Amino acid sequence: MTLVDVHDLVKHYAGERSWFGLGRPRAPVRAVDGVSFTIAAGRTLGLVGESGSGKTTLGRTMLRLQEPTSGTVLFDDNDVFALDAARLRGLRRRMQIVFQDPYGSLNPRMTVEDTLREPLEIHGLKGAVAALLDEVGLDAAFAKRYPHELSGGQRQRVGIARALSVEPQFIVCDEPVSALDVSVQAQVLNLLADLQGKRRLTYLFIAHDLAVVRHIADDVAVMYLGKIVERAPAAEIYTQPRHPYTRALLSAVPEPTPHATKQRILLPGDIPSPAHPPSGCPFHPRCPHPRKNERCRTEPPPLRTITPGHDAACHYAEEPM
Amino acid sequence: MTTPPTPTPGAPPVLLRVRNLKTYFVTEHGKGTARAVDDVSFELYAGETLGIVGESGCGKTVTSLSILRLVPEPPGHVLPGSLIEFEGRNLLALPAPELRAVRGNQIAMIFQEPMTSLNPVFTVGDQIAEAAIIHQHLSRSAARARAIEMLRLVGIPDPDERVDHYPHQLSGGMRQRVMIAMALVCHPKVLIADEPTTALDVTIQAQILELLDQLQSELGMAVLLITHDLGVVAGHADRVVVMYAGRVVETAPTDALFERPTHPYTEGLLAAVPRIDAPRARLHAIPGQVPAATAWPPGCRFHPRCPYAWEKCAAEEPPLLEVGDKPGHTARCWLVSEPERRVPKR
Ligand SMILES: Nc1ncnc2c1ncn2[C@@H]1O[C@H](COP(=O)(O)OP(=O)(O)OP(=O)(O)O)[C@@H](O)[C@H]1O
Ligand SMILES: Nc1ncnc2c1ncn2[C@@H]1O[C@H](COP(=O)(O)OP(=O)(O)OP(=O)(O)O)[C@@H](O)[C@H]1O
Numbered sequence: 144m145t146l147v148d149v150h151d152l153v154k155h156y157a158g159e160r161s162w163f164g165l166g167r168p169r170a171p172v173r174a175v176d177g178v179s180f181t182i183a184a185g186r187t188l189g190l191v192g193e194s195g196s197g198k199t200t201l202g203r204t205m206l207r208l209q210e211p212t213s214g215t216v217l218f219d220d221n222d223v224f225a226l227d228a229a230r231l232r233g234l235r236r237r238m239q240i241v242f243q244d245p246y247g248s249l250n251p252r253m254t255v256e257d258t259l260r261e262p263l264e265i266h267g268l269k270g271a272v273a274a275l276l277d278e279v280g281l282d283a284a285f286a287k288r289y290p291h292e293l294s295g296g297q298r299q300r301v302g303i304a305r306a307l308s309v310e311p312q313f314i315v316c317d318e319p320v321s322a323l324d325v326s327v328q329a330q331v332l333n334l335l336a337d338l339q340g341k342r343r344l345t346y347l348f349i350a351h352d353l354a355v356v357r358h359i360a361d362d363v364a365v366m367y368l369g370k371i372v373e374r375a376p377a378a379e380i381y382t383q384p385r386h387p388y389t390r391a392l393l394s395a396v397p398e399p400t401p402h403a404t405k406q407r408i409l410l411p412g413d414i415p416s417p418a419h420p421p422s423g424c425p426f427h428p429r430c431p432h433p434r435k436n437e438r439c440r441t442e443p444p445p446l447r448t449i450t451p452g453h454d455a456a457c458h459y460a461e462e463p464m
Numbered sequence: 465m466t467t468p469p470t471p472t473p474g475a476p477p478v479l480l481r482v483r484n485l486k487t488y489f490v491t492e493h494g495k496g497t498a499r500a501v502d503d504v505s506f507e508l509y510a511g512e513t514l515g516i517v518g519e520s521g522c523g524k525t526v527t528s529l530s531i532l533r534l535v536p537e538p539p540g541h542v543l544p545g546s547l548i549e550f551e552g553r554n555l556l557a558l559p560a561p562e563l564r565a566v567r568g569n570q571i572a573m574i575f576q577e578p579m580t581s582l583n584p585v586f587t588v589g590d591q592i593a594e595a596a597i598i599h600q601h602l603s604r605s606a607a608r609a610r611a612i613e614m615l616r617l618v619g620i621p622d623p624d625e626r627v628d629h630y631p632h633q634l635s636g637g638m639r640q641r642v643m644i645a646m647a648l649v650c651h652p653k654v655l656i657a658d659e660p661t662t663a664l665d666v667t668i669q670a671q672i673l674e675l676l677d678q679l680q681s682e683l684g685m686a687v688l689l690i691t692h693d694l695g696v697v698a699g700h701a702d703r704v705v706v707m708y709a710g711r712v713v714e715t716a717p718t719d720a721l722f723e724r725p726t727h728p729y730t731e732g733l734l735a736a737v738p739r740i741d742a743p744r745a746r747l748h749a750i751p752g753q754v755p756a757a758t759a760w761p762p763g764c765r766f767h768p769r770c771p772y773a774w775e776k777c778a779a780e781e782p783p784l785l786e787v788g789d790k791p792g793h794t795a796r797c798w799l800v801s802e803p804e805r806r807v808p809k810r
């Protein structure tokens with residue numbers, strides 16, 4: 144059963160005026176540029192992409208923490224962007240977010256207990272702070288502590304407990320482990336997986352680390368410059384990547400094995416600015432595909448089905464590299 | 465007070481020797497002394513890449529800053545008895561002018577965050593040229609030509625245009641390349657690279673690491689590669705030093721470290737790394753967290769998190785012991801002498 148249905152979502156940030164407001168307005172930043180996908184209840188969609196590709200913007204806009212430019216999001220058949228404030232508040236309870244930065248996302252003047260009580264009060268719910276702390280693996284004594292008295296991993300657990308407190312069905316996890324050390328990152332990933340099993344949660348799991356995503360996602364979508372360039376079941380995308388960007392991304396991950404034999408695909412150049420995406424295929428200036436040609440420079444490749452359940456946006460996705 | 469290098473037949477000469485380095489910080493609010501680097505020793509051989517790995521706060525950056533005497537004093541201080549020997553001289557005892565001649569010229573450093581170490585009001589060309597003017601006494605025009613040559617060497621397109629750009633006009637990957645160009649302009653013998661790619665995306669990280677490897681073999685310098693990423697170490701280091709809680713807990717040739725991780729921290733860290741080639745599964749997690757530098761645990765500093773710990777571990781800190789599989793493989797763990805105890809309790 145589909146729980147989340149995103150259709151042609153667009154979010155542009157208005158270009159600021161250069162020269163202290165006197166110059167010409169800059170081109171808008173096309174942070175999310177026509178994204179569609181669905182997530183079935185109880186599943187995890189991993190969303191990967193490099194810095195600035197639009198992952199956070201997509202996650203926040205889906206929850207209507209910011210207004211979209213266009214497009215629709217259906218949550219359990221409710222049109223999220225069409226709801227009035229009261230009904231949106233009701234829906235918010237069912238859709239939560241865990242933020243990337245465990246330092247900036249907690250109020251430094253509130254104890255852990257206050258942080259966890261706040262959403263309960265907003266939604267007029269009863270709930271036990273001690274049970275929540277227990278569920279995320281924190282001792283009840285942490286209730287009285289302030290954020291600065293917690294480690295990064297402990298803060299991230301508090302952030303997860305806060306999201307869980309209102310008993311949501313869907314959680315956007317925005318890089319929940321990126322700021323954590325490896326040994327602690329594994330603790331938090333295991334916790335998220337356990338909670339999903341216990342509470343039948345649905346996740347959009349955002350990360351820039353493909354290896355992290357492999358351990359939590361059922362399906363994986365790859366973003367580049369505001370667009371999804373490939374989407375497939377996790378087991379498949381890691382073994383049979385179709386888009387040249389995904390192939391390069393996978394090959395660039397440093398593996399903890401000396402003399403790894405995998406073939407590295409080194410991409411030339413930098414990631415372009417989403418205010419000035421290249422014409423045609425947005426990846427063409429860096430693309431190492433042997434078939435790249437004039438068509439790539441002029442004709443944007445649509446996201447199309449290559450094999451059942453596996454989509455890619457490349458004119459030559461079927462061909463070997 | 466220089467220690468003569470230990471002669472190992474056939475081994476390349478030791479370029480840089482760190483002996484019993486202790487760098488402490490006095491913390492605010494009387495929370496005690498942070499023993500950030502606490503009796504660290506290692507050698508860097510000519511031409512090699514030595515990786516230093518460990519999690520946040522274990523003392524990697526303070527170690528590298530100490531080598532070039534860049535630790536802010538106060539609150540920091542390097543304790544007497546520490547030795548940093550470069551080509552037979554103790555850098556810690558060197559008069560300032562001589563130290564300046566070494567710094568940037570013979571030993572160069574690139575930092576974690578390029579923006580904090582590039583000056584925003586000078587063009588990248590001026591910043592690269594400066595080192596060549598100071599250390600190599602080049603004329604302005606010769607230094608500018610040299611800067612352009614360096615930008616080309618580090619793979620920046622249109623170097624004769626880019627030379628006049630300011631740091632903010634460059635992307636993160638290009639700034640990191642400029643940092644490398646600045647560091648290499650005098651052909652140093654030692655390059656200290658402190659997390660040179662941590663702030664970068666993987667595709668850009670791959671470009672920069674490839675570039676460092678290539679420059680190293682072209683210029684024949686030794687690299688001290690500091691990172692928290694075991695994948696980076698596996699692909700780029702010849703030998704590895706693993707740090708935990710201000711101490712060296714394991715040293716090994718890279719192959720030996722990955723084939724036979726011996727310290728339980730190294731073992732746990734390797735198992736905790738999510739792997740791109742492994743199917744979806746629960747990850748191995750090390751329980752607990754890294755302790756604070758003001759309160760390292762007694763005995764073995766890893767014992768509160770260690771799945772094998774027994775009474776001896778809490779009571780007495782192990783020295784670095786020879787593992788015995790490969791020369792140069794040592795681990796600071798009692799299991800080396802009592803291997804039958806390697807049976808996890810949890
Ligand atoms: N409030 C904003 N105003 C203007 N531009 C913005 C705003 N928020 C984000 N952007 C821009 O939109 C683009 C996408 O940003 P976003 O934060 O969604 O990327 P991301 O994929 O989450 O990156 P990261 O991995 O760094 O978190 C970037 O170019 C960013 O600079
Ligand atoms: N200026 C300072 N004042 C007080 N304590 C400091 C200072 N600089 C570093 N420390 C302490 O020294 C310890 C080691 O820090 P260091 O920066 O070397 O860690 P690191 O291994 O480089 O970590 P990271 O991976 O986060 O860069 C930390 O506990 C840190 O809090």
Ligand code: SF4
Nearest residue numbers: 764767770777797798
């Ligand atoms: S000395 Fe003991 S506590 Fe320390 S790592 Fe070895 S077994 Fe674990």
Ligand SMILES: [Mg+2]
Nearest residue numbers: 198199200243
């Ligand atoms: Mg983000």
Ligand SMILES: [Mg+2]
Nearest residue numbers: 524525526576
């Ligand atoms: Mg550091």
